[in-house]
Amino acid sequence: MMKQLATAFLVIFLTGCMTDTTGTTYSSGEARRIQQVSFGTISELQYVKIEGTEGAVGTIAGAAIGGIAGSTVGGGRGSDIAAVLGGVAGGVLGSMTEKELTGQQGIEMTIRLDSGSYISVVQEANSNAPLQMGDKVKILTQGNTTRVVRAY
Incomplete structure (x- = not known):
């Protein structure tokens, strides 16, 4: 029961940390800034996987949960050892879980610019407005960030 509760907590916590990298989502720092605009047509599409992040969140949460779960095993010195081992194992599993949960379905687009x-x-692939081969698109570039959206 404790293990299932801990896993549910970790999943909820990590999914709250995910960011949207579709072409239609902007951070507050990107708002009100000039972007270079190009137009083109999608000539090739390929679905790819965008790797998730391996941050401290999953490691720390997993270690805490693993340590608590391990401390319930045995008694005395054995309980202390189990808590340490549970914390280490939980940290590794938490990091792996974070990477898996924050991974995204991506799309690689080859675009023939109008030039x-x-x-x-x-x-990130956008299931609400999927792009397809032959679509006219607008390419927006701001610094090192480029996004592609359908041109209307």
């Missing part, structure tokens, strides 16, 4: 040159952009 005739080609570019390739990878971003």
Whole structure:
């Protein structure tokens, strides 16, 4: 029961940390800034996996949960050892869980710009407005960030 509760907590906590990297989501720091705009047509699409993050959140949460769960095993010195081992195992599992939960379905787009040159952009696939081969798109670039959205 404790293990199931701990796993549920970790999943809820980590999914709250995920960010949206589709072409239609902006951070507050990106708002009200000039972007370079290009237009083109998608010539190739390939679905890819965008790796998740391996941050301290999953490791710390997993270690805490594993340590608490381990401390319930045995008594005395054995309980202390189980708590340490549970914490280490929980930290490793928490880190792996964070990476898996924050991974995203991505799409790699090869785009023929109206100028005739080609570019390739990878971003999170947007199930609400999926892009397809042949779509006219607008490419928005701001610093090192590029996003692709359907041109209307």
